[in-house]
Amino acid sequence: MKRRLGFSTRAVHGDPEARPDWAPVVVPLYQSATFTNPVGSSQEVIYARYGNNPNHVAIAKRLALLEGGEAALFVGSGMGAIALSHLAVLRPGDHLLSSEWIYGGVQRLFAQEFGRFGIDVSFVNPLEQRTWKRGLKKNTRAIFVETPTNPLIRVLDLEPIASLCKTEGLALVVDSTFATPLNYRPLEHGADVVIHSATKYLNGHSDVLAGAVVGSESVIEEVRKLLHVWGQALDPMAAWLIDRGMKTLAVRVGRQNQTALAVAQWCAEQPQFTAVHYPGLPSHADHDVATRILNGFGGMLGVELKGGARAAERFLRALTIATHAPSLGGVETLVSEPRLTSHAGLTPDARARAGIADGFLRFSIGLEDSDDIIADFAQALAQL
Numbered sequence: 001m002k003r004r005l006g007f008s009t010r011a012v013h014g015d016p017e018a019r020p021d022w023a024p025v026v027v028p029l030y031q032s033a034t035f036t037n038p039v040g041s042s043q044e045v046i047y048a049r050y051g052n053n054p055n056h057v058a059i060a061k062r063l064a065l066l067e068g069g070e071a072a073l074f075v076g077s078g079m080g081a082i083a084l085s086h087l088a089v090l091r092p093g094d095h096l097l098s099s100e101w102i103y104g105g106v107q108r109l110f111a112q113e114f115g116r117f118g119i120d121v122s123f124v125n126p127l128e129q130r131t132w133k134r135g136l137k138k139n140t141r142a143i144f145v146e147t148p149t150n151p152l153i154r155v156l157d158l159e160p161i162a163s164l165c166k167t168e169g170l171a172l173v174v175d176s177t178f179a180t181p182l183n184y185r186p187l188e189h190g191a192d193v194v195i196h197s198a199t200k201y202l203n204g205h206s207d208v209l210a211g212a213v214v215g216s217e218s219v220i221e222e223v224r225k226l227l228h229v230w231g232q233a234l235d236p237m238a239a240w241l242i243d244r245g246m247k248t249l250a251v252r253v254g255r256q257n258q259t260a261l262a263v264a265q266w267c268a269e270q271p272q273f274t275a276v277h278y279p280g281l282p283s284h285a286d287h288d289v290a291t292r293i294l295n296g297f298g299g300m301l302g303v304e305l306k307g308g309a310r311a312a313e314r315f316l317r318a319l320t321i322a323t324h325a326p327s328l329g330g331v332e333t334l335v336s337e338p339r340l341t342s343h344a345g346l347t348p349d350a351r352a353r354a355g356i357a358d359g360f361l362r363f364s365i366g367l368e369d370s371d372d373i374i375a376d377f378a379q380a381l382a383q384l
């Protein structure tokens with residue numbers, strides 16, 4: 001029997017194959033829209049829009065191996081991956097039951113766009129187990145959740161939701177962008193489809209926009225058919241960069257897990273932070289669940305600064321290492337204010353109900369030395 005390879009080895013090599021002599025060690029960039037086609041062949045052609053050039057194929061195989069899925073497909077953005085995978089699973093007349101704690105763009109896609117295709121979407125609080133069952137309709141076809149959530153980093157236990165999906169015959173679709181396959185693999189916990197904004201940790205260098213879908217051969221085949229006609233293809237150069245980025249996924253995220261924990265522990269001791277949201281801290285509401293189901297607590301961290309929006313602004317201006325920018329999952333520490341980004345569409349009241357105080361800051365911890373990040377925070381706090 002073939003020995004099962006570890007996560008890091010799979011991240012670098014996928015399923016290693018014997019190489020001929022004088023072959024390139026790295027999959028070269030195939031910056032070609034089209035490929036020669038044997039005369040008389042009825043096989044699918046290779047065409048960059050189909051997501052089937054050698055760069056696309058290499059990263060799709062590796063991601064499927066990392067998530068433990070049969071197949072995967074990369075597309076032009078995380079939003080593209082979410083749109084196509086739902087179009088693959090849902091039909092006009094269907095109902096989608098979604099967590100209400102999801103990425104803002106996805107919320108708008110579901111609430112404002114799906115109606116035109118005759119797809120009805122309703123939202124529930126994902127932490128109340130009974131609301132899932134209560135939210136089901138006769139025509140419910142799928143459940144969508146994001147875990148860990150943004151920006152409170154709540155960690156959902158998928159197993160009860162997956163078992164409801166099984167009894168009711170629903171597809172469970174999970175946005176696992178914050179987790180990465182190193183920290184959590186939803187398919188091992190009953191999910192049917194896993195989605196990533198590969199813009200974030202999978203690529204990991206804040207220089208590419210991409211999305212990915214992982215699942216069974218048949219689901220991925222459906223998504224692929226949609227990709228052909230909806231035109232969300234990933235550029236070959238972006239695929240090549242993701243290929244490079246994914247090789248270091250385990251070391252990057254492993255280090256980000258450690259650094260974020262150290263930074264969170266330090267933040268928890270500072271009186272100017274009235275709350276610190278990190279699942280690795282015993283004070284976090286989901287610490288027990290997170291300890292049980294995650295392999296690492298991740299690189300995302302939320303803090304609440306005493307003094308609200310004004311203090312937050314002064315703190316942000318004083319930072320010298322952490323960069324004020326949206327997005328996450330790169331090598332550089334980024335900080336954003338959910339009040340003005342992901343949750344800008346909400347009234348102050350609705351934001352407070354969602355647990356986002358006005359002094360809330362979200363950090364995506366990078367690969368800098370933890371001492372330097374902490375020193376940067378300390379000098380910024382000292383200026384308040």
Ligand SMILES: *Cc1c(COP(=O)(O)O)cnc(C)c1O
Pocket residue numbers: 077078079080103105106146150175177178197198199200209210211
């Ligand atoms: C960024 C993000 C998305 C959207 O991804 P894009 O690559 O920007 O299209 C979706 N879900 C989550 C959780 C994200 O963080």
